[in-house]
Amino acid sequence: MSTPIDYLLHLADNAVVLGQRNAEWCGHGPILEEDMALANVSLDLIGQARLLYQRAAELMGGDATEDKLAYFRGPHEFRNYTLLELPHHGALVGYAAADRDYATTIVRNFLYSALMVHVWDGLQQSADPALAAIAAKSLKETSYHLHHSRDWLVRMGDGTEESHARAQAAVNHLMPYTEEFWTTSPAEGAAVAAKVAIDVWALRPAWDALVNDALAEATLTRPNFHGYITEGKIGLHSEHLSYLLGEMQGLARAHPGATW
Amino acid sequence: MSSVVDKVWATLEPLTDPEIPVVTLRELGILRDVRETPTGLEVVITPTYSGCPAMGQIEDDVRASLEQAGIEARVITQLAPAWTTDWMSDEAKEKLRAYGIAPPHRTCGSGAGAGEVSVLKFVRRQPTEPVACPQCGSTHTVVTSEFGSTACKALYKCLDCQEPFDYFKPY
Numbered sequence: 001m002s003t004p005i006d007y008l009l010h011l012a013d014n015a016v017v018l019g020q021r022n023a024e025w026c027g028h029g030p031i032l033e034e035d036m037a038l039a040n041v042s043l044d045l046i047g048q049a050r051l052l053y054q055r056a057a058e059l060m061g062g063d064a065t066e067d068k069l070a071y072f073r074g075p076h077e078f079r080n081y082t083l084l085e086l087p088h089h090g091a092l093v094g095y096a097a098a099d100r101d102y103a104t105t106i107v108r109n110f111l112y113s114a115l116m117v118h119v120w121d122g123l124q125q126s127a128d129p130a131l132a133a134i135a136a137k138s139l140k141e142t143s144y145h146l147h148h149s150r151d152w153l154v155r156m157g158d159g160t161e162e163s164h165a166r167a168q169a170a171v172n173h174l175m176p177y178t179e180e181f182w183t184t185s186p187a188e189g190a191a192v193a194a195k196v197a198i199d200v201w202a203l204r205p206a207w208d209a210l211v212n213d214a215l216a217e218a219t220l221t222r223p224n225f226h227g228y229i230t231e232g233k234i235g236l237h238s239e240h241l242s243y244l245l246g247e248m249q250g251l252a253r254a255h256p257g258a259t260w
Numbered sequence: 261m262s263s264v265v266d267k268v269w270a271t272l273e274p275l276t277d278p279e280i281p282v283v284t285l286r287e288l289g290i291l292r293d294v295r296e297t298p299t300g301l302e303v304v305i306t307p308t309y310s311g312c313p314a315m316g317q318i319e320d321d322v323r324a325s326l327e328q329a330g331i332e333a334r335v336i337t338q339l340a341p342a343w344t345t346d347w348m349s350d351e352a353k354e355k356l357r358a359y360g361i362a363p364p365h366r367t368c369g370s371g372a373g374a375g376e377v378s379v380l381k382f383v384r385r386q387p388t389e390p391v392a393c394p395q396c397g398s399t400h401t402v403v404t405s406e407f408g409s410t411a412c413k414a415l416y417k418c419l420d421c422q423e424p425f426d427y428f429k430p431y
Contacts, residue, residue, distance in 0.1 A: 033404060033405035033407070033415060034405075036405065036407055036408070036409070037405055037406060037407035040407040040410075040411045041407070042311075043309070043311035043312075043313065043411055044309060044310055044311050044411060045311070046311050047307075047309060047310025047311025047312065048310045048311070050310070050311070051310055051339070114382075117382040118382070121382075129340070130339075132340070133339035133340035133342070134310075134339060136339075136340060136341070136342040137307075137309075137310055137339055137342045137343075138310065140342065140431055141309060141310060141411075143382055144406060144407075144429070146382055146383070147383075147406060148406045148407065150383065151406070210382065210383065213383070214383075
């Protein structure tokens with residue numbers, strides 16, 4: 001049995017990119033409790049990414065380390081879903097920026113957590129015992145992330161006119177990006193064949209049920225999908241990932257091997 | 261159990277959690293095992309949460325204590341089985357309560373909602389048991405935030421004595 005390293009990197013990159021995005025709220029949260037909550041969620045995600053990068057580095061051998069994988073790969077080498085690298089606001093032209101929108105943050109965390117509880121649950125039976133152990137730990141954490149984001153989704157959707165409109169706009173903006181979950185990348189295909197991963201397609205009914213149930217409770221509607229399916233997990237990203245990595249990797253690249 | 265293994269347990273016994281200094285690493289279930297192997301002594305620890313920032317400090321504390329006692333042992337971090345608050349002794353839970361942190365209820369199996377067959381098994385229902393205020397004992401409490409001062413705690417408020425408090429999440 002060999003564990004496809006690209007698959008571990010896909011899982012790790014998902015966690016580190018969303019962890020970095022959510023950490024942008026640190027010190028800027030809409031209320032103090034949410035500032036702490038988002039920082040806690042980021043810590044969990046970065047912790048998961050570390051375990052996965054450590055496992056990947058172990059399998060790669062040579063001089064591979066978790067830090068090299070996180071800080072010294074370029075945007076085209078990252079295997080995360082495009083959904084996770086998007087800024088905390090709706091679509092604008094090119095790399096134009098706007099104020100962070102908490103509805104976007106919550107909807108994204110919800111859509112991703114709703115997928116990952118099922119992925120981690122299935123990976124507990126992975127043929128790679130190290131990945132199975134990481135999955136068992138991550139499942140507990142992700143259950144809390146799901147609970148937190150679902151709670152806020154309902155509060156915003158079924159809240160004021162303003163919060164409802166913003167939550168609906170975030171759902172409309174982000175839902176198309178979830179189509180990427182259901183296409184099989186070469187790395188995922190290889191991992192399924194090696195019994196290291198589970199077929200994500202099989203998780204779709206459970207994800208749909210979870211998402212539809214929450215949207216209904218939040219009085220939000222699910223948009224119909226049509227159009228382009230993003231391909232972040234094979235390394236084809238939006239313009240936003242480079243900026244995110246620039247910030248995340250800058251220090252490590254300017255001062256290689258620095259400690260404090 | 262050999263005397264050298266006993267000595268390691270005794271040496272590490274005083275070590276407490278850096279964030280919650282009233283409970284020891286053994287009581288929290290972070291210090292899992294001390295064993296003799298053909299290649300030397302091993303001390304096994306397990307992280308609470310993947311990203312818990314205290315883990316680095318805990319590992320350093322373990323190493324420093326061993327070194328001070330003149331014991332040569334490797335410190336091994338082990339992920340499986342995943343840490344659970346069910347490993348916490350009743351004695352440790354009582355210490356938490358006295359310190360002002362509501363101790364965790366027991367979880368039912370591994371992972372939230374384990375054992376449920378519904379497609380919505382990961383949507384957590386309200387806890388079946390009420391969380392009691394560690395100050396006045398009232399169960400008339402509400403959750404303020406799912407995430408408290410550290411990853412392992414949620415923020416609650418007592419509606420009787422009005423005190424905010426941390427609840428150690430069942431995990």
